[in-house]
Amino acid sequence: MIIPEGQEALKASAPLEVSKAKDTAMVKKAKELLTKPMGAQELMSLLEQYYVFQKNEHYTSAQLKAIVMKVESDLKPVVEVEEIEMPQVIK
Numbered sequence: 001m002i003i004p005e006g007q008e009a010l011k012a013s014a015p016l017e018v019s020k021a022k023d024t025a026m027v028k029k030a031k032e033l034l035t036k037p038m039g040a041q042e043l044m045s046l047l048e049q050y051y052v053f054q055k056n057e058h059y060t061s062a063q064l065k066a067i068v069m070k071v072e073s074d075l076k077p078v079v080e081v082e083e084i085e086m087p088q089v090i091k
Contacts, residue, residue, distance in 0.1 A: 015060045026051075026067045027074070034075075040068045 003009050018026065026047070033046045044064045051057045051064075 015058050015063060018063055027070050030067050030071045034071065040072065043068050
């Protein structure tokens with residue numbers, strides 16, 4: 001990396017860890033950001049904008065994807081299947 005004269009290099013940083021409490025908070029925030037039907041990629045983008053640009057907290061795409069998958073799982077409609085009796089086949 002070439003750094004202009006008089007400026008310092010950015011310090012190397014790693015993505016933040018997602019604790020159980022932070023995971024719960026991120027899922028809650030994702031549900032708040034879900035104001036209309038949208039795809040997983042759009043929700044990931046909103047999460048990234050919120051955490052990276054507003055909160056200055058950096059997470060990997062995999063971490064954000066895991067949060068979105070939990071939201072999808074939580075909000076997935078429950079489909080009840082009616083049990084039916086199958087006729088017996090006589091040979």
